[in-house]
Amino acid sequence: MSLFASQLPLSGVRVLDLSRVFAGPWCGMVLGDFGAEVVKIEHPVRGDDTRDWSIRIGQTESAYYNSVNRNKRSVTVDLQTPEGQQIVRDLAQHCDVVLHNFKFGGLDKLGLGFEDIRKVKSDIIYCSISGYDRTGKEAKRPGYDLVVQGEAGLMALNGEATQAPLKFGMAVVDMFTGMYSAQAILAALFERQNTKQGRHIEMALFDCGLMITSYCGLEAMVMNEDPPRYGNAHPSIVPYGVFETADGPVVITVGNNAQFHRFCKEVIDREDLANDARFTTNLDRRTHRDILVPEILKELKARPRQMLLQKLTAAGIPCGEVLGLLEALNSDRVKAGGLVTQQSHPVAGSTPVLSSPYRFDGERMPVRLPPPVLGEGTEDILKEWLDLPSERIRELKTKGVI
Incomplete structure (x- = not known):
């Protein structure tokens, strides 16, 4: 009904x-x-x-x-x-x-x-x-x-x-x-x-x-200190956050080890990173983020955003554009979902x-x-x-x- x-x-x-x-x-x-x-x-x-x-x-x-x-x-x-x-x-x-x-x-x-x-x-x-x-x-x-x-x-x-x-x-x-x-x-x-x-x-x-x-509060209590701040990056998952490309920012969320391997091989053409023992697991990548992230940024900045989004999607890695607020509100996604209405006044x-x-x-x-x-x-x-x-x-x- x-x-x-x-x-x-x-x-x-x-x-x-x-x-x-x-x-x-x-x-x-x-x-x-x-x-x-x-x-x-x-x-x-x-x-x-x-x-x-x-x-x-x-x-x-x-x-x-x-x-x-x-x-x-x-x-x-x-x-x-x-x-x-x-x-x-x-x-x-x-x-x-x-x-x-x-x-x-x-x-x-x-x-x-x-x-x-x-x-x-x-x-x-x-x-x-x-x-x-x-x-x-x-x-x-x-x-x-x-x-x-x-x-x-x-x-x-x-x-x-x-x-x-x-x-x-x-x-x-x-x-x-x-x-x-x-x-x-x-x-x-x-x-x-x-x-x-x-x-x-x-x-x-x-x-x-x-x-x-939430979990940040519990982590602070377990560690008995404030957790570090990472801005647009994730405190626990690497690579996961907002990254600059050749023509604008993109959100990339590599959530597991299999995704990381596909990201390195199919998106940024860096199989050497996928095979590096320092980056085998997410815990390894978190420990060595200061080494890994600059290498990833170098590759992303050399590629256009739309091409990266297409490759990321094909590789099954969640991703998205970083839009301005007005741009987001006027997007086809918002229009199709009926998320903004015009009311008489x-x-x-x-x-x-x-x-x-x-x-x-x-x-x-x-x-x-x-x-x-x-x-x-x-x-x-x-x-x-x-x-x-x-x-x-x-x-x-x-x-x-x-």
């Missing part, structure tokens, strides 16, 4: 997204991609901070904002007002999930903490995203991706050995935290089917950032929006809703969910509550 002819996996699930910037909105977007009805609560005047970041689109959106807010509705509420706080509590009664990344204790002061919401919705799945362990001494510290990249050792993994510690090109801590949070919410929703009970999920940027260190006419990466039964999860203009769903949601009359909505607008 076609995905579009059937219900999406989270159809019928309602999410109240009180988060802003990246980690929380990413989590809400994942749930929206799976079909949940996600209502994003924003300040009536400024909205989410990221509406003012990056490249402007229309009057109230930006490329940054749009990257984490597809498949949502926008409802504007001033949470500093008693009426606004009551609106959120009322909306929560109609939801399955409440998501936020306020500072520790911030929503409790507004009467919107877990215990407050649980009083009006006993089986709520309430997800709190903070910077640090909410049970520890740093609970009140604000969390920022860049700071955590430094504190969790991620910067120490990145870049060349001769460089200072280097941040990742993307806000990876925020992104992974959003993903981990969505996974936890899905687990809690699944559990609730049997227990009929809610959960308070507590996620921390630092915890998730540390998890990203009331001011800009249309705007590009990335698709969901998820495929179910051969079909990609749809972009059902473009990233919302600030407050586009306020009246509809308040009428449909809370049955507020138009006169009351006008009164709340006049007072600046919505």
Whole structure:
């Protein structure tokens, strides 16, 4: 059955997204991609901070904002007002999930903490995203991706050995935290089917950032020292990384000894390297990388990239071009996969929006809703969910509550 002819996996699930910037909105977007009805609560005047970041689109959106807010509705509420706080509590009664990344204790002061919401919705799945362990001494510290990249050792993994510690090109801590949070919410929703009970999920940027260190983190503990940095090369596999050719960089991943022999004989015409005892196994090649890699670079720089890619492919060695970001987004691969969509926009006419990466039964999860203009769903949601009359909505607008 076609995905579009059937219900999406989270159809019928309602999410109240009180988060802003990246980690929380990413989590809400994942749930929206799976079909949940996600209502994003924003300040009536400024909205989410990221509406003012990056490249402007229309009057109230930006490329940054749009990257984490597809498949949502926008409802504007001033949470500093008693009426606004009551609106959120009322909306929560109609939801399955409440998501936020306020500072520790911030929503409790507004009467919107877990215990407050649980009083009006006993089986709520309430997800709190903070910077640090909410049970520890740093609970009140604000969390920022860049700071955590430094504190969790991620910067120490990145870049060349001769460089200072280097941040990742993307806000990876925020992104992974959003993903981990969505996974936890899905687990809690699944559990609730049997227990009929809610959960308070507590996620921390630092915890998730540390998890990203993965095998590098474990290696550091086993060696009792920081692992060396290799830039675009692999710390354990040789040759494996980005290499310059006569006319541009190429990615070459020689993953085993058989591939190395084919690489030497069929790609760079250096059978002597394949037969050299110093390079017989990957452990040997890792030990003698300073001798081997210069020889490989010499051969690659003498050959054009396309010819090398053809030979590498014929030899069964994984490889690829190193493209610019715009070039990658405009590639035939992206177009064929439907990974970028054009969404209608009331001011800009249309705007590009990335698709969901998820495929179910051969079909990609749809972009059902473009990233919302600030407050586009306020009246509809308040009428449909809370049955507020138009006169009351006008009164709340006049007072600046919505």
